[in-house]
Amino acid sequence: MDIQKTHNIGTLGPSMKGQKVTVAGWVEDLRELGKLTFLTLRDVTGVSQIVVAGPDNLAQVKDLTRQSVVRILGTVQESKARDFTFEIKADTIDVLSRAVHPLPIDPLGRLESGIDNRLNARALDLRNQKTAAIFKLRHNTLLCIRKTLTDLGFLEVNTPKIIGSASEGGANLFSLKYFDKQAYLAQSPQLYKEQLTLGLERIFEISSFYRAEKSHTVRHLTEFTSIDIEAAFMDYTDVMQILESLVVNVFEYVEKNCISEQKSLGIEIKKPKAPFDRVTYTQAIEELGKQGLELQFGDDLLDSHLRKLGELHPGFYFLTDWPLKLKPFYIHEKDDPSLSKSFDLQYGYLELSSGGRRLHDPQKIRARLVEQGLNPAQFEDHLRAFDWGMPPHSGWGLGLDRLMAVLTQIDNVREVVLYPRDPERLFP
Template sequence: MKTTISEVSKHVGEEVTIGAWLANKRSSGKIAFLQLRDGTGFMQGIVVKAEIGEEKFQEAKALTQESSLYVTGTIVEDTRSPLGFEMQVKDFELIHEAVDYPITPKEHGPEFLMDHRHLWLRSSRQHAVMKVRNEIIRATYEFFNENGYVKIDPPILTGSSAEGTTELFHTKYFDEDAYLSQSGQLYMEAAAMAFGRVFSFGPTFRAEKSKTRRHLIEFWMIEPEMAFMDHEDSLEVQEQYVSHVVQSVLNNCKIELDTLGRDVEKLEKVQAPFPRISYDEAIQLLKEKGFEDIEWGEDFGAPHETAIAESYDKPVFITNYPAEIKAFYMKPDPKRPDVVLCADLIAPEGYGEIIGGSQRIDDLELMKKRYEEHDLTGEAYKWYLQLREYGSVPHSGFGLGLERTVAWIAGVEHVRETIPFPRLLNRLYP
């Protein structure tokens, strides 16, 4: 019977066949230990010379790293294994012998590993990160589907920008200028006026010449937009969503988190509600922490976000930033027009901002004023203004960066490990 490593718990005491690759091996006298992987997980296969015969045993000892094979044996419980099971190998068939596999069990530098990303993905650590990423994606769809959201796909090629064109990739769209999307938000606002609650999940692009551990050129965003919801409503959705995702990873990725050495106690604390501080309070907190040069009106960098997060054991909302440093579409606070109804969600442990969100301007005259201030009077933005002309309502939304969220939940230092094939400032290969 053929099965997979992820399904062996259903076949204890049975003889099964698994198609696998040899991740590693070691031998001790008359026993060989094969570390097998099949894409669904990792499992040890025990080859005993007395049971398999001299010829087959020598063949097992000669197997090379990443060779592919069919392995047949009996599944038994093994409490020492992270999986909880292992195979007592009865026979195996070599499918393809791999020669001189470049990524060996020794240490390799990050550039070497990035050059071999197509192979590095096979390692237990990278496998675990991608499984965590997959669970976050699964839980995202689960959360929004169960809460009445409709998935809408915004275009990737656009004629305008959500937040200005200085950091966009430009291309020619026949005889017009076009850009790779940096956000689907403007289109999601249009969708929210048609469907009420919507979300998108797709690639976005930032031509930002940054080399920090938090930045990618191409990354994935989850962007919900909600009609008839104010800023406070949106904050509640954000903390419920993030809590749901974290708890889903804790429940469904125990082996992967163990492989990554993640401190799950810190993740177990991530349950709504989340603490909130205003931008004003954040400035004061930073000054108390030694950032004496920070002034009101300045945006926060990575060191500032990390210092603020250190005061909390959950993600923390920083609300009501100055209007002058935020996007044109954010609604001013009616009680204080110099700040906007917005929030950034800062992850604990130095992982920085994972969500940016706001209530959007719904007043036509105010949006016209913003258009003039930001020189958005061209035809490219006409349709967006019309959303305030025909049945405007209070509405809010946010965007979560998938890779930063994966990095935080998985406990990975650099976002280049959180996407299958990262696009970095100096990397377009493989």
């Protein structure tokens, strides 16, 4: 049995009247009207009406279930149906795969399913046009990100996800046996990407990372996708500007190129105004004090504080110049040694990105490790590279899943991940 098709449905139109085409997809609906049956056939690119006539073809579709996969050889013709500008009159029909009912969810969304049921049947859920739109937007977002960074001279790299030590001193690592050794799943590419600036100068990575946090919120995952950059000879303000441009480019690109996806989701994506607000940690403390939230210098900002700041700075904004003691050992200090050359990109209370200027002096790094209660001996593989002529460098990590939640205006980050992993979900 042939399985190929000559056209995607989305490439067809009324101007092709009389042309023979072969299409394939799944049956969304079927209606029997006397000696005719009308199928609604969809593929990933679009939807068409199929007119079925003749005893052989009608016998093929008589007991056909919705969501079954068929291949149609037919002729494009004008349609009198209100919802279609053209239709295909079937010459032959091949049933390639029958859907067994009852299905676990209704992919048309006529019967609403909870997110857990939808995730349990995620492959079928992708036939729901609202769900499919999310991941078409995600594809286009990644397309834009890669082009933006490549055009700025960044090279895409891949760093290990199985590592031999708790590289950043983080406690929330998944551990595993690596033959006869102890290993961990990487929670970020931080140390590797810093080392890579030594020879490649500007690099980026888009990959999955892992954090063993038992967080039960709509914004946390144990496996998440991070976009990371690191750039030699750039200060933290330089990479902040790259991050801002990247976010603006993404919104502008999908606003212009993903019209049908926005329609499916019932949203309107608009390019954010730039420049984003830049609020120093000290300014944030002062602003919160005026709102009756008293904080001392060095206090971390909680969700309640960030929600209030989000009200004061709608949309995207940067929080900069954090106290050095609140940041990892590799972050560079400012002229005021109590402050760091660091920033977070916020959208309301939601932290999307964290970054800054990195230390490139190995003696300073060793001293900072000791200050933070970490053992420099555990970082010797990393520190060796700093004795080979490490350039000054800065970078950031951006959570793709959280960015997609903002872009699609969806609160739960699990909706924008194909197969999310959280403390309870390990399957499918």
